[in-house]
Amino acid sequence: MSTETDAASQADAATATDAVTDADETEASEPKESKTAAGKTAAGKPKAGRTEAGETESPPTSGKMIRPWRILAIALAVGLIAAGILAFTERQRDASPSANRALVDAPATAKAVGDVSNALVKIFSYEHGDVAATEKAAAELLEGKAADDYRALFAQVKQQAPAHRLTLTTRVVRAGVSRMSGDTAHLLVFLDQVSTRNGKPAGGTAAAQLAVTARLHDGHWRITEIRSS
The missing domain is CATH 3.10.450.230 (VirB8 protein)
Structure with a gap:
């Protein structure tokens, strides 16, 4: 009887030890999985203005920005073209027979x-x-x-x-x-x-x-x- 009792006690202790070990392993693994899931969530849906490395990210734009100097260059080109057309028109008008009496x-x-x-x-x-x-x-x-x-x-x-x-x-x-x-x-x-x-x-x-x-x-x-x- 004593031997059977000791064997049963040892079996129960082993079972309890295995249960504790499994519980510890489960508890140890759960935070990692949670952290990993959290990391995936953060990587999959980063916060606005932040990258995965924590650096600030510029907001997206829908098109290319026009630099001020380009606007100035375009305005200058348009002005020169307009001035050239005006000068050409004046020369044509001055060269017309009605403007030059020497021709008529x-x-x-x-x-x-x-x-x-x-x-x-x-x-x-x-x-x-x-x-x-x-x-x-x-x-x-x-x-x-x-x-x-x-x-x-x-x-x-x-x-x-x-x-x-x-x-x-x-x-x-x-x-x-x-x-x-x-x-x-x-x-x-x-x-x-x-x-x-x-x-x-x-x-x-x-x-x-x-x-x-x-x-x-x-x-x-x-x-x-x-x-x-």
Whole structure:
């Protein structure tokens, strides 16, 4: 009896020990599984603004952001295109026959060419014995910048012409109006000039090409600017 009792006691103790061990193992494994499940949940559904590593994540955007400098570049390009179109339109309008009378008004064009040609012959021709006549003609035929420039130039002629018996003869070879608008005309004039010194030819014929601006005043064209071209 004693042996059977001891065997039964040992069996019960072993069973109890196994039960305790299983319970301990179960308790030890449950937190891990729970933690793992929690980890999966956190990985599967991270909180807004956080990554799995705990770093801040930028909110998603629906499209590409346009940088301010790109907006400025686009606005500048549009402005330049608009300015170019406007300038082209102005040039086309100015070049139209209705804007340039030289293309449609033959009498006015001929009048401008005649007045300017005669004026250039008078102001660029002089005799050493009567430079005053040339100076007087210039005062009547020139105005504005042309008059100012001519006075400065002719001051030297008045000193040198009598001393060296200088003469200058000018003739117009060709003249044409490039543009006429309102009371203003722009002409291109080709001249030939022959000079003498002490009664002898001073070189050959000299050619000159002038861009002339003239203004209509009291029915006559007066020269306002002369430029070499």
